[in-house]
Amino acid sequence: MERLSKYRREFTSLSTETWLGWGLLLPAALLMFVVIFYPILDGIVMSFQERSFLRPDIRTFTGLGNYTALVRDSVFWTALWNSAVLTGVSVALQFLLGLGLALLLKQKVPGISIFRSITMISWVLPVIVIVIIFNWLVQPGYGFVNLILDRFGLPTNYWFSSTTWAMPLIILMHVWKNAPFFAIALFASMQSIPDELYEAAEMDGASAVQQFRYITLPNISYVAMIMIVLHVLYTFNNFDFVWLSTGGGPLRTTEVLPTLVYREAFQQYALGYAASIGVVMLVIMMAFTVIYVKLEDFD
Amino acid sequence: MTNLSKRDFLKASGAATAASLAGCLGGDDDQLTFWWIEGESEQFADLNQWLEESVEEETDRNLELTGYAYSDLRQNVLTGGRQGTPDVIEGVIEHPGDYVAAELLEPLTDHTDEVPHFDGFLDSALDAFRFQDELWALPYTGNGRALIYNQEVLGEYGYEEGPPEDIDEFMELAGTINADYDDMNGFHLTTERGEVRVTQEFASHVYQHTDGPLYEWDGSEWELQADADMFEAVLDDIYYRMFHGDQPTVDMDYRGSGWETNDVGYTEEEHAMIHCGPWIDGFRDTDQQEEVLDEKTAVSLLPKHDGTSDATYMEVKPLMINAHSDSIDDGLVVASLFSSPESLELMAEADPGAVATPVHEDVESTLEDEEWMAFNDAFENGVAPAPVAWGRIRDPIYDAIEEVIYEDQSPGDAAQELETALIEEDVTLDPEAE
Numbered sequence: 001m002e003r004l005s006k007y008r009r010e011f012t013s014l015s016t017e018t019w020l021g022w023g024l025l026l027p028a029a030l031l032m033f034v035v036i037f038y039p040i041l042d043g044i045v046m047s048f049q050e051r052s053f054l055r056p057d058i059r060t061f062t063g064l065g066n067y068t069a070l071v072r073d074s075v076f077w078t079a080l081w082n083s084a085v086l087t088g089v090s091v092a093l094q095f096l097l098g099l100g101l102a103l104l105l106k107q108k109v110p111g112i113s114i115f116r117s118i119t120m121i122s123w124v125l126p127v128i129v130i131v132i133i134f135n136w137l138v139q140p141g142y143g144f145v146n147l148i149l150d151r152f153g154l155p156t157n158y159w160f161s162s163t164t165w166a167m168p169l170i171i172l173m174h175v176w177k178n179a180p181f182f183a184i185a186l187f188a189s190m191q192s193i194p195d196e197l198y199e200a201a202e203m204d205g206a207s208a209v210q211q212f213r214y215i216t217l218p219n220i221s222y223v224a225m226i227m228i229v230l231h232v233l234y235t236f237n238n239f240d241f242v243w244l245s246t247g248g249g250p251l252r253t254t255e256v257l258p259t260l261v262y263r264e265a266f267q268q269y270a271l272g273y274a275a276s277i278g279v280v281m282l283v284i285m286m287a288f289t290v291i292y293v294k295l296e297d298f299d
Numbered sequence: 300m301t302n303l304s305k306r307d308f309l310k311a312s313g314a315a316t317a318a319s320l321a322g323c324l325g326g327d328d329d330q331l332t333f334w335w336i337e338g339e340s341e342q343f344a345d346l347n348q349w350l351e352e353s354v355e356e357e358t359d360r361n362l363e364l365t366g367y368a369y370s371d372l373r374q375n376v377l378t379g380g381r382q383g384t385p386d387v388i389e390g391v392i393e394h395p396g397d398y399v400a401a402e403l404l405e406p407l408t409d410h411t412d413e414v415p416h417f418d419g420f421l422d423s424a425l426d427a428f429r430f431q432d433e434l435w436a437l438p439y440t441g442n443g444r445a446l447i448y449n450q451e452v453l454g455e456y457g458y459e460e461g462p463p464e465d466i467d468e469f470m471e472l473a474g475t476i477n478a479d480y481d482d483m484n485g486f487h488l489t490t491e492r493g494e495v496r497v498t499q500e501f502a503s504h505v506y507q508h509t510d511g512p513l514y515e516w517d518g519s520e521w522e523l524q525a526d527a528d529m530f531e532a533v534l535d536d537i538y539y540r541m542f543h544g545d546q547p548t549v550d551m552d553y554r555g556s557g558w559e560t561n562d563v564g565y566t567e568e569e570h571a572m573i574h575c576g577p578w579i580d581g582f583r584d585t586d587q588q589e590e591v592l593d594e595k596t597a598v599s600l601l602p603k604h605d606g607t608s609d610a611t612y613m614e615v616k617p618l619m620i621n622a623h624s625d626s627i628d629d630g631l632v633v634a635s636l637f638s639s640p641e642s643l644e645l646m647a648e649a650d651p652g653a654v655a656t657p658v659h660e661d662v663e664s665t666l667e668d669e670e671w672m673a674f675n676d677a678f679e680n681g682v683a684p685a686p687v688a689w690g691r692i693r694d695p696i697y698d699a700i701e702e703v704i705y706e707d708q709s710p711g712d713a714a715q716e717l718e719t720a721l722i723e724e725d726v727t728l729d730p731e732a733e
Contacts, residue, residue, distance in 0.1 A: 051730075053377065054397060054728060055401060140550070141482075141552075160555065161491070246493075247494070249491070249492025249701060250701050251707055263694070267691075268688075268694070269730075
C-alpha cells in the first residue's frame with residue numbers, strides 16, 4: 001500500500017511536471033501553428049480549390065483538378081526540368097569553386113587576409129545589384145562584354161536573350177554570389193583540422209594530393225554536405241535571379257518553378273493552380289530537408 | 300562610457316518592438332496615404348510638397364506619400380487594400396480593372412461635382428476609366444504611342460518629311476538603314492519577355508486593324524476583336540522582318556531586349572526609329588542625348604497596313620480612391636488636387652514629357668517643337684486597353700513574339716496559336732463569373 005502511494009506521488013509529480021512542460025510549450029506551439037503550419041495547411045487546401053487572387057474569399061473545391069491540369073501542362077514540366085538543371089549545376093559549381101577558393105584562402109601568404117575579405121564581396125551584394133551588373137555587362141551595343149568581344153572580332157549578343165546562353169548566365173550569377181560563402185564555410189572547417197595530422201602524413205611521405213584526399217576531404221565532408229543541402233534548398237526556391245534577369249524567357253528556357261508560381265498567382269490570378277505547383281515544390285524540398293535533418297543528427 | 304548590459308539591450312528591444320507594433324496597429328487618424336510611383340522622388344519634390352501643404356490646408360490631415368514600382372504597388376494594393384491603406388492610389392491604365400474586380404475602388408460617378416475642374420477633362424481620357432456603368436478614376440496624364448525617328452538619318456534617304464506610312468515601305472527603309480550603318484539599327488522594338496512595353500507596342504499595331512480595343516464586351520462576355528490574319532500581318536510584317544527579313548531592321552543581338560535598350564539606345568543613336576511616348580524627352584544625361592533630342596528628333600504616327608486606321612496604344616494614368624478608406628471625401632480631395640491644372644503645371648516643370656499631351660483643357664501642352672506635334676495626333680487616335688485580365692493576355696502575346704523572333708514557329712502558325720489562346724483565355728476579372 002505504501003509502495004502504491006509512492007508510485008502515486010511519483011505519477012502525480014510526473015504528471016504535474018509534464019503539464020507544466022506542456023504549458024510552457026503551448027505559447028511557442030501556438031505561435032508556430034499560426035506562423036508556420038496554418039499558412040502551409042491553407043496552401044495545401046488551396047491547391048484543391050479554384051481561387052482568384054482578386055477575390056481570395058471565394059473558394060470552389062475542385063478536387064484533383066489543379067493537379068490533373070498540372071500534369072498536362074508542358075510549361076510545368078519545362079519549369080521543373082529547368083529548376084533541376086539550375087539547382088544541380090549551380091550548386092555543383094558553387095561547391096567546386098568554393099572548395100578551390102577555400103584551399104587558396106588557407107595558404108599562409110602575405111596579404112591573404114585582405115584577399116579573404118575581398119572574396120566575400122559578391123556574397124554580400126544584393127541580388128538586384130548583381131542582376132543589374134550582369135545585365136549592364138551584356139547589353140547589346142554598349143555592354144562591356146560585347147565591346148570586348150567586338151574588339152576581338154567575336155560574335156556579340158544580348159546574352160540574356162539567347163536560348164543557349166540565358167540559363168548558363170543565370171547559373172553564373174548564382175555561382176558568383178554563393179561560391180564565396182561555400183569558400184568561407186569550408187575554410188572554417190579546414191581550420192579545425194589539427195596540424196598534427198598533416199605533419200604525420202608528411203612524415204609518412206604523403207603527397208599534397210593524398211593529404212587532401214585522406215585528411216582534408218573527410219574532415220570537411222560534414223560541413224560540405226550541410227552547405228550543399230542548404231544551397232540546393234535556396235537555389236531550387238530562388239525566384240529573383242531569374243525573374244529580374246529574363247522573366248523566364250526566351251521561349252521559356254529559363255522558366256523555373258518559383259517564377260511559374262508567381263506568374264500563375266499574381267499575373268494570371270490563379271491562386272489554386274499556383275498553390276498546386278507550390279505543393280509539388282514543397283514535396284521535393286521536404287525530401288532535401290529530411291536529408292538535412294539527418295545530416296545534422298549525424299554524429 | 301557606460302557598458303550596455305544584456306538587460307538594457309532586452310529592454311530597448313522590447314520598447315522598440317512595442318513602439319513598432321503600436322505604429323502598425325494603431326494607425327493615425329490624422330494621416331492620409333497616397334501611393335504614387337514618384338512618391339519619394341527628388342525630381343517631383345516641389346509637386347509633392349505643394350500637394351502635402353494643399354491637402355493639409357483643405358482637410359487638416361497630413362498626407363503621407365509613398366513611392367512604389369508599379370508591379371509592387373498593384374500587388375500591395377490587392378493584398379492589403381482592404382485595410383484602408385492607401386486612401387488614394389495612382390497606377391497604370393490596366394490597374395483599375397483589377398481593383399474593381401477585387402472590390403477595392405470607390406466609384407466616382409456620383410462624386411464628380413466635388414472635383415472643381417472636372418468639366419475640363421478630355422472625354423477620351425475619362426472614357427478610359429468608364430466601365431460597368433461607372434467612372435472609376437480621374438486621369439492626370441496621358442499619351443499615345445508614336446514613332447520617334449532621327450530626321451538626319453531619314454533625310455539621307457530622301458524622307459525629309461518623315462518615314463513612310465505604309466508598313467512595307469517603312470520596313471524596307473529601316474532595313475536599308477540597318478544595312479548601310481555599321482553602328483545603327485534601322486527600326487527597333489522591345490521584345491523582352493515580361494516587359495510591359497512589348498505588349499503595348501504589339502497592341503498598337505493590332506489596334507490599327509481592329510480600330511478599337513482587343514476585347515469588347517458584347518453584353519454577356521468579352522469578345523476578341525482580332526483574328527489570326529490580323530495577328531499574322533503584325534507578326535510577319537514587323538516582328539519577323541525586324542530580325543529575319545531579306546533586310547533585317549535590327550541586329551540579331553537585340554532580340555529580347557527591353558525598354559532601356561530601346562529608349563536610351565535611340566538617344567545614343569543606336570536606332571534610327573523606335574516606338575515611344577513623350578517621356579523620351581527626359582533622357583538627357585549626356586550632350587549627345589541632348590543633341591539627338593533637340594536637333595535630330597521628330598515624331599510621326601506609326602506606320603500601318605493599307606486600309607487600317609491610325610489607332611495606337613493609349614496610356615492614361617489613373618487616380619483612384621480606396622473604397623475601404625476611412626474618409627472617401629478626403630481621398631477625393633487628394634485626387635482632385637493632384638489632377639488639378641495647378642498640379643499639372645508643377646508636374647510639367649519637373650517632367651515636360653508628362654504633360655506633353657495634357658488630359659485637361661486648362662493645361663497647356665509642353666510640346667513646343669513643331670517636329671514633336673504628332674504626339675497630339677497619336678493621343679487623339681489612342682485606344683485605351685479594355686478592362687480585362689491583362690496577365691492572361693500577355694503570356695500568349697510574349698509566346699507568339701518569341702516564337703517568331705527565335706524562328707521557333709512561322710508567323711502564320713504563331714498567329715493561329717495566339718488567336719486560339721486569346722479566345723480560350725478567361726479574361727474576365729469577375730471571379731464569380733462562369
